[in-house]
Amino acid sequence: xxxxxxxxxxxxxSEGTPVLLRCNYSSSYSPSLFWYVQHPNKGxxxxxxxxxxxxxxxxxxxxxxxxxxxxxxxxxxxxxxxxSDAAEYFCVVSGEDNYGQNFVFGPGTRLSVLP
Amino acid sequence: xxxxxQSPKYLFRKExxxxxxxxxxxxxxxxxxxxRQDPGQGLRLIYYSQIVNDFQKGDIAxxxxxxxxxxxxxxxxxxxxxxxxxxxxxCASSIDGSGTKYGYTFGSGTRLTVV
Numbered sequence: 001x002x003x004x005x006x007x008x009x010x011x012x013x014s015e016g017t018p019v020l021l022r023c024n025y026s027s028s029y030s031p032s033l034f035w036y037v038q039h040p041n042k043g044x045x046x047x048x049x050x051x052x053x054x055x056x057x058x059x060x061x062x063x064x065x066x067x068x069x070x071x072x073x074x075x076x077x078x079x080x081x082x083x084s085d086a087a088e089y090f091c092v093v094s095g096e097d098n099y100g101q102n103f104v105f106g107p108g109t110r111l112s113v114l115p
Numbered sequence: 116x117x118x119x120x121q122s123p124k125y126l127f128r129k130e131x132x133x134x135x136x137x138x139x140x141x142x143x144x145x146x147x148x149x150x151r152q153d154p155g156q157g158l159r160l161i162y163y164s165q166i167v168n169d170f171q172k173g174d175i176a177x178x179x180x181x182x183x184x185x186x187x188x189x190x191x192x193x194x195x196x197x198x199x200x201x202x203x204x205x206c207a208s209s210i211d212g213s214g215t216k217y218g219y220t221f222g223s224g225t226r227l228t229v230v
Contacts, residue, residue, distance in 0.1 A: 032215045043121075043205055043221035051216055090157070094215045102213040103148075107157045 002027045002093045004106035012112040019078040021109045023065075023091035026072065031095040033074040035065055038088045038108075047089075050074065061085070086113045117142045121206050121222035127230050128193065128200060136191045136225045138206035146212045147189035148219065151175060152203040161204075164189055165212040193227065201229050 007022040025031060032051045036044040048059025055067040061084075065076045074091060091106040119140045128134045140147065149161040160173030164183040178197025183189055189208075193200045203226050207219040 032218075034218050036221075041203070041224065041226065043119075043223040044207075044219075045221070046218050049218050092218075094213065094218075102215060103219060105158045107155075 002029075002031070002095065002104045004091050004093050004104055006089075006091055006106040006109045008109050009107065010110045010112065012114060013081045014114045015083055016080050019063075019076070019081045019085065019111065021076040021089050021091075021111065023074045023076065023106060024072055025074060025091070025093040027093055027095055029095040031093045033065075033067060034092040034094070035059065035063070035074075035076050036090045036092060038090065040087075044090065047076070081111075081113045083113050083115065086111055119206055119208055119220055119222035121204075121225050123225060124223070126225055126227045128227060129230060131195045133192055133194050134227065136193070136204055136206075136227070138189045138191065138222060139187055140189075140208045140220075140222075141187060142208055142210070142220060143186070144208035144210050144220070145186070146209045146214070147183070148207040148209075149173075149179075149181065149189070149191045150205045150207065152205060152224075158205065161191065200227055202227060 003026045005024045034049045035047040038044045047063050048057045050057045050067045058064045063078045088108045090108050093104050094102050122137045146165045148163045150158040159175050161179050162181045164170035180192045205224050206222040209219050
C-alpha cells in the first residue's frame with residue numbers, strides 16, 4: 001500500500017526567506033509524486049509533478065521539488081517566500097495499480113508567510 | 116477554457132434533507148472523483164467513476180450517492196443518512212483512471228453547512 005507523510009503540519013517563514021515543505025512517501029511501485037496547493041475555500045491547484053523523468057522538477061510560482069529515491073522523499077522548496085504563498089500544501093503519491101483509489105494524499109502542511 | 120465547475124459554492128441543508136452537489140467537466144476526462152475535506156483531516160475519497168454508468172465506493176461512501184449518466188457530469192447527493200455532512204466537498208477528474216501520469220484536476224469546491 002502507498003502512504004505519504006508530511007512531516008510538518010504548519011510551517012511559518014518570513015517573506016523573502018526560503019521555503020521547505022517536507023514529504024516522505026512509501027510505495028511498492030515506481031511512484032508518481034505531486035504537490036498541490038490550496039488557498040482558503042478554493043480547490044487544489046497542481047504545483048508540480050514527478051513521473052519518472054528528471055528528478056529535479058520545476059513547477060509554477062517558483063517552486064521546485066527533488067525526487068530522492070534513496071531517501072523516499074519529495075520535498076518542496078522555494079528560494080524566496082511571497083505573501084501570496086500562504087496556503088495549504090498537499091503531497092500526493094500515485095502509482096500502484098488500484099484505479100480510482102490510486103491517489104494518496106498527505107495530511108497537508110499549512111504555510112504561513114510573515115511580513 | 117477547460118475545467119471543472121462545481122455548484123453551488125455554498126449550500127445550506129436542513130436536518131433530514133437530501134441535497135445534490137453539481138460537478139461538470141469539459142476536459143473530456145474519463146474518470147471523476149468526489150472528496151470530502153474536514154479541517155485537519157486532509158482529503159477523503161467518497162466515490163469515484165472511471166467510465167459512464169459505472170462508479171465505485173471510496174473510503175467514506177455511507178450516506179452519499181452518485182450517478183454518472185454522462186461523461187461530463189458526476190453529481191453527488193448527500194442524503195439524510197449522512198449524520199455529519201458539514202464539510203468542504205471537492206470534485207476532481209483525471210484523463211485516465213489512475214491519475215498517475217497527469218494528476219487530477221480539481222474544481223473550486225462546495226461548502227455544505229447543516230443548519
